[in-house]
Amino acid sequence: MGEVGIALSKTARRTTSWWLPGICLILTGWCANQYVSLISWYQQQRLLSEFEAMLVMGSYLLGMIPALMFGGPLTDRFGRKPFTLAALAFSVLGSLALMGGWYTEAGLYLGRVFTGLGMGLxxxxxxxxxxxxxxxxxxxxxxxxxxxAGFAIGPAISGAIVGSSQSPELAYAVHAVATLAWLLLMLTAKEEQPAVLRQVDPADAAPAAHQMRTSMANMKRFTRLVLPAAPWVFGMAATGFAVVPALTAEPGQSSLLYSTITVLVTMGMGAAIQPLIRRFNDVSRVGLLLWGLGVALAGLLLMLVVSLTGSEAVGMAASVVSGAANGILLVAGLSQVLDLAGPADLGKLTGRFYMCCFIGFTFPTLFALWRPMAHPALFIGLLAICCAASMVQVFRARKYLPGRIPQHVTD
Structure with missing residues (x-):
């Protein structure tokens, strides 16, 4: 099976370069986050309430979840390119629908749903x-x-354009044009045939009993070690760029500049730390996941200080730490998934992983619901307790890592 995987990589490298589809992730990430730096702007200029502005951001999940749920198995069966093109197309539709937000709030919700479909695929x-x-x-x-990188670029561009023109529609149009151009280019990209993805060399097949033990152990590794850390991947990103600005000011009063810088710092740090931690990324150890959760807990404790003081300086520090947690956990979690998944279920398990990651994207909407009823510090404290519980679970599940999997996997 290992030789088949190597052959797959060699075949694929002969057909295209990794950065061609990689830029698709940048463009869809740009679309996904171009709204988030404008949350306070929509509250101030379009008179959305804090809850409505956060709900628009969270409506993204209505497109994201089905795309992750059904898109993964479909990509395993029919190939990656058709769904990559669909992702770009939905991102273009997302930006075009968001432009309709000038006329009706329904355009904002529809745009975010299309955006979620594109990002999920x-x-x-x-x-x-x-x-x-x-x-x-x-x-x-x-x-x-x-x-x-896409998550960082999107809010930086939209914040800069809206800051100078007061027109989010112009920012959305810039993204739509850029993505449509790349979509046309990707039509010429080559991909290995889906049948190649499903080939298994019978000569390399392990005994059925061994395969079953490995499959069971991998599933426990996925559900008990990887998934408990997953919500904090985007949970820390969303709190870093959406909740922190809300903690430093009264509802809807955070400035566009501070909101934009907060998103850029959070996601920029998430991108910048990833090459630095590469040397520590060992899928046979639990250390990087625990470090990521520890950094996440530190970020939440800083947010607790912000909720009590309203300090923008501490808020910026909290965004930096939250971005670092996002980057560490994304690399550590995704590496575990891609290590334990075979070519036939790579898309399916990746989709399940990201579905759990995006649980954290609901944190800002939950915060907006919480704020009128109780002090924000209590909400942040509850998140910190949940994060500490995730650390305990990940540590306890370290026995399912490669090299530690017992022959008898039932417990």
Whole structure:
């Protein structure tokens, strides 16, 4: 099976370069986050309430979840390229629909749903495509870096354009044009045939009993070690760029500049730290996941200080730490997934991983619901307790890592 995987990578590398689909992740990530730096602007200029502005951001999940749920298995069966093209197309539709937000709030919600569809398909199709055409563990690092870069670029561009023109529609139009141009270019990209993805050399097949033990152990590794850390991947990103600005000011009063810088710092740090931690990314150890959760806990404790003081300086520090946690956890979690998944279920498990990651994207909406009822510090404290519980679970599940898997996997 290992030789088949090597053959797959060699075949794929002959057909295309990894950065061609990688830029698709940047473009869909740009679309996904171009709204988030404008949350306070919409509250001030378009008179959305804090809850409405956060709900628009969270409506993204209505497109994201089905794309991750069904897109993964479909990409495993029919190939990566068709769904990569669909991801770009939905991102274009997302920006065009967001432009309709000038006339009706329904355009904002529809745009975010299309955006979620595009990002969800990109995460399963493009991430697995990059993995298949990259050597060894490089695929996880490349996919994570492109995703984080898109998340950082989007709010920076939209914030700069809206700050100078007061027109989010112009920012959305810039993204739509850039993505449509790349979509046309990707029509010429080559991909290995889906049948190649499903080939298994019978000569390399392990005994059925051994395969069953390995499959059971991998599933426990996935559900008990990887998934408990997953919500904090984008949970820390979302709190870093959406909750922190809300903690430093009264509802809807955070400035566009501070909101934009907060998003850029959070996601920029998430992207910048990934090449630095590459040397520590050992899928046979639990250390990087625990470090990521520890950094996440530190970020939440800083947010607790912000909730009590309203300090913008401490808020910026909290965003930096939250971005670092996002980058570490994204690389560590995605590396585990891509290591334990075979070519036939790569998209499916990647989709399930990201579905759990995006649980954290609901944190800002939950915060907006919480704020009128109780002090924000209590909400942040509850998140910190949950994060500490995730650390305990990940540590306890370290026995399912490669090299520690017992022959008897039932417990």
């Amino acid at each position: 990109a995460m399963v199709a493009v991430t697995s495509w990059v993995k298949l055409i990259s050597p060894g563990p490089a695929g996880a690092t490349r996919a994570a870096l492109c995703t984080s």
